[in-house]
Amino acid sequence: xxxxxxCALFRPLNSKELSEFRDAVSVxxxxxxxxxxxxxxEQEFDFTFDRVFxxxxxxxxxYEFLALPIVQGxxxxxxxxxxxxxxxxxxxxxxxxGPSILDxxxxxxxxxxxxxxxxxxxxxxxxxxxxxxxxxxxxEIYMEKVRDLLDLSKDNIQIKESKVHGxxxxxxxxxxxxxxxxxxxxxxSGIANRAVGETQMNMSSSRSHCLYIFTVHQExxxxxxxxxxxxxxxxxxxxxxxxxxxxEGKILEEAKTINQSLTALGKVINAMTSSAPGKxxxxxxRDSKLTRILQDSLGGYSQTALLCCCSPSPYNASESLxxxxxxxxxxxxxxxxxxxxxxxxxxxxEATVSTNGDESRERILAKLRVRMTAEDVQLLEELFVLEGIxxxxxxxxxxxxxxxxxxxxxxxxxxxxxxxxxxxxxxxxRENAAxxxxxKASEESYLHQLERRPLCLIL
Numbered sequence: 001x002x003x004x005x006x007c008a009l010f011r012p013l014n015s016k017e018l019s020e021f022r023d024a025v026s027v028x029x030x031x032x033x034x035x036x037x038x039x040x041x042e043q044e045f046d047f048t049f050d051r052v053f054x055x056x057x058x059x060x061x062x063y064e065f066l067a068l069p070i071v072q073g074x075x076x077x078x079x080x081x082x083x084x085x086x087x088x089x090x091x092x093x094x095x096x097x098g099p100s101i102l103d104x105x106x107x108x109x110x111x112x113x114x115x116x117x118x119x120x121x122x123x124x125x126x127x128x129x130x131x132x133x134x135x136x137x138x139x140e141i142y143m144e145k146v147r148d149l150l151d152l153s154k155d156n157i158q159i160k161e162s163k164v165h166g167x168x169x170x171x172x173x174x175x176x177x178x179x180x181x182x183x184x185x186x187x188x189s190g191i192a193n194r195a196v197g198e199t200q201m202n203m204s205s206s207r208s209h210c211l212y213i214f215t216v217h218q219e220x221x222x223x224x225x226x227x228x229x230x231x232x233x234x235x236x237x238x239x240x241x242x243x244x245x246x247x248e249g250k251i252l253e254e255a256k257t258i259n260q261s262l263t264a265l266g267k268v269i270n271a272m273t274s275s276a277p278g279k280x281x282x283x284x285x286r287d288s289k290l291t292r293i294l295q296d297s298l299g300g301y302s303q304t305a306l307l308c309c310c311s312p313s314p315y316n317a318s319e320s321l322x323x324x325x326x327x328x329x330x331x332x333x334x335x336x337x338x339x340x341x342x343x344x345x346x347x348x349x350e351a352t353v354s355t356n357g358d359e360s361r362e363r364i365l366a367k368l369r370v371r372m373t374a375e376d377v378q379l380l381e382e383l384f385v386l387e388g389i390x391x392x393x394x395x396x397x398x399x400x401x402x403x404x405x406x407x408x409x410x411x412x413x414x415x416x417x418x419x420x421x422x423x424x425x426x427x428x429x430r431e432n433a434a435x436x437x438x439x440k441a442s443e444e445s446y447l448h449q450l451e452r453r454p455l456c457l458i459l
Contacts, residue, residue, distance in 0.1 A: 003331055003335070005304070006331040008049050008307075008310060008327065011055070012056070017316070025314070034046065059110060063115075067082055074216050075123060075229060078302075080304070081233075081297035082305050082307070083294075084111075087311070088205055101113065112187060113180075119231070134183075135176050137212075138187065140211070142207065148171075166296040167292065167295050206237045209290055211233070212235075215229070216230075234297075261289070261291075285299075
């Protein structure tokens with residue numbers, strides 16, 4: 001098992017930072033892997049990552065160290081994920097797309113263009129007698145809804161889980177791409193549909209989390225198997241402080257949702273890295289659409305790399321420190337990757353299902369009743385309706401996944417309820433103690449007044 005690869009990137013100073021602090025920086029580089037950063041109070045903090053990219057670093061260097069091994073893994077049927085994380089305006093989207101997805105100098109190309117070129121180059125250089133197919137999907141998570149950026153009519157895509165493919169986006173558009181030019185053209189169309197807005201921190205601020213999903217299929221005709229590697233690039237919307245961004249109205253509501261999903265991501269990382277060895281811990285993947293989609297990436301079944309994008313300016317020292325602390329925690333996540341392989345469905349007896357929907361439904365319910373009472377089955381169906389979960393009635397796997405999803409949501413809800421009740425209980429304890437103290441003081445005052453009164457004898 002290996003740890004998640006984590007790198008830090010410090011972008012050049014922008015005009016606002018230069019006007020406020022001139023060329024002052026809060027970061028002092030020590031090596032290519034470690035540095036010191038100062039907060040607003042000039043307190044120093046040491047960090048060490050797999051690689052640190054300081055101001056002036058080349059886009060090609062970031063790709064070769066962070067992404068190239070993951071690209072090669074995807075072609076070899078090993079899933080991979082690259083995540084850009086950081087505050088708004090920290091250079092995440094520039095690192096991902098460069099100045100333009102279609103028209104920019106070679107040295108300024110972002111991770112996306114280089115990943116596309118890398119995938120086709122790896123396939124072209126492969127000496128294996130295999131037929132490769134690359135498919136592209138592109139979605140954004142906007143206001144906690146998953147939207148298809150290649151087909152805007154699909155504005156509420158459902159997240160499902162498959163034993164073969166892991167987490168999947170049911171119904172998301174998949175476009176077969178035959179070369180780099182075609183891939184970049186589709187990416188450009190999708191990027192144009194992404195939600196953006198203007199803030200005081202960023203003229204073109206991403207208002208959604210964007211996921212670029214490349215699936216590399218391998219047809220192994222000799223042994224009738226299909227291998228596939230999924231490569232996901234994640235351009236997260238940046239965390240925001242309202243006093244700096246000046247967000248209001250719709251932009252403010254978007255900022256709240258963005259911060260909530262990033263908080264959920266932080267809770268998942270904390271849960272994964274703070275549990276005692278051998279002790280089961282609840283990981284709240286289902287607390288947000290973002291963490292649910294990234295469950296495989298964070299859960300150890302994928303080569304995952306994290307690029308922490310930061311500002312080097314004292315003006316953003318607290319936000320940069322928060323980003324780096326997140327990266328330091330994420331570095332402790334362990335990964336155990338494996339090759340994704342599926343037997344040919346024609347030879348998979350378990351894949352053969354009845355074409356009669358009613359018969360399939362009854363067969364599935366009969367299997368469920370073996371493990372659950374009739375009341376439990378009825379309750380499960382009612383919960384499906386209440387939760388708005390859609391499933392294929394021909395698949396027992398879909399129902400089991402949905403059942404697990406509801407169970408996990410219920411557990412998460414119970415955890416939150418317990419936390420809220422604990423908070424209320426502590427508050428009531430403090431109020432009770434205050435009332436007791438007040439009552440005691442009143443009694444003492446009353447007794448003191450009685451002692452000072454003269455005694456009157458009634459004859």
